[in-house]
Amino acid sequence: MTRVGQLVLLLSAVVVALGGSASAALLDFEGFAVGDLVSGIGVFSDLYLTSGSNPIYVTGYVPGPPLSGSRTINPEPYSLPLRADFLISGVDAVSVDMGDYDIDEDPLYLQAYNSSNVLLDEDTYLLPWWVDGGATMNVASGPGDIAYVVFGSGGVYPGSVYTDNFAYNARPSGAVPELPPVCLAALGLLPLGLLKLRRRK
Numbered sequence: 446m447t448r449v450g451q452l453v454l455l456l457s458a459v460v461v462a463l464g465g466s467a468s469a470a471l472l473d474f475e476g477f478a479v480g481d482l483v484s485g486i487g488v489f490s491d492l493y494l495t496s497g498s499n500p501i502y503v504t505g506y507v508p509g510p511p512l513s514g515s516r517t518i519n520p521e522p523y524s525l526p527l528r529a530d531f532l533i534s535g536v537d538a539v540s541v542d543m544g545d546y547d548i549d550e551d552p553l554y555l556q557a558y559n560s561s562n563v564l565l566d567e568d569t570y571l572l573p574w575w576v577d578g579g580a581t582m583n584v585a586s587g588p589g590d591i592a593y594v595v596f597g598s599g600g601v602y603p604g605s606v607y608t609d610n611f612a613y614n615a616r617p618s619g620a621v622p623e624l625p626p627v628c629l630a631a632l633g634l635l636p637l638g639l640l641k642l643r644r645r646k
Contacts, residue, residue, distance in 0.1 A: 472611040474516040477503040483518055491533045491613070496520035496604075501527065506607055508544040509578030517607035524604050526554075526597030535616035536591040542610040543598065544579020545572065551598040551606050555582035560592040572598070572606075579606065 470491060477483065484501035486493045494501050499520040507517050520527065529539075543553050551572040557565045566584040584594065591613075598606045 468617070469612065469614045473514055473609065474503055474518055475514045477516060479503055479505040479516070484520070491615075492529050492531045494518075495528050495530070497525040499523075499525055504607065506546075507609070508546050508607060509576075511542045511581050512544045512579055512607060512609040513542075514609070517609045519607050520604065522604075523602075523606075526595050526604060527608060528593060528595050529611065530593040531591065531613070533615055534590055536613050537586045537616055538584070538614040539591060539594050540581055540583045540610075540612045541594075541596055541608060542579055542581050543572075543596065543606045543608055544576075545598075545606045547575050547577040549602060549605070550574045550600055551602075552600050553580055553582060553596075553598050553606065555584050555594060555596040557584040557586060557591045557594050559586070559589050565589060565591060581610075 472489065474483070481503045482488075482500055483503060484494045484496060484499075488494070497520075499522060501518050501520045504517050504519050505515060506519070507513070507515060518527075539555070539557060541555055543551075543555075545551050553570045553572055555568045557567070559565055565586050568582040568584055570580045570582065572579060582596065584591070596608070597604045
């Protein structure tokens with residue numbers, strides 16, 4: 446096999462390796478009944494939810510958008526934040542909808558940590574008292590993995606918000622982060638340029 450042929454095979458392998466697709470998951474809690482317990486290990490396959498020693502239950506209270514459907518979750522009592530510990534590796538992004546009825550101001554937050562308890566990313570939003578609804582909070586890991594996230598609200602009544610649409614994205618095991626499509630296209634065209642150069646010689 447010529448050097449150009451070897452280079453084409455090598456570049457093809459790189460493109461395939463970098464093109465592995467990530468997996469995304471969404472917990473919208475719609476498959477649970479009101480009053481179901483969703484905290485602790487064994488409820489979800491990829492993660493477990495806690496709120497200190499407080500149990501987390503499914504509720505039928507759904508403030509306005511972006512919360513949706515007919516189910517949300519909330520710990521009882523609601524004084525502590527929620528925490529989601531991932532049982533899988535490669536989690537690189539998390540989002541969650543949090544909201545409340547138009548009663549009080551809620552400082553919302555979502556924090557992502559690695560396995561060494563180092564803060565990777567944080568998103569905050571001050572939900573005004575007159576809003577019947579909430580906000581979507583987002584965090585990303587950068588080059589590392591998210592081991593767990595902590596989320597909730599501060600203010601006069603800490604934790605007094607409802608949670609919905611907990612979503613997370615995980616890279617395939619051992620995969621390299623994906624390159625943008627433009628870079629992949631450039632890698633694909635590189636062998637053609639090399640062949641053209643070879644013909645000129």
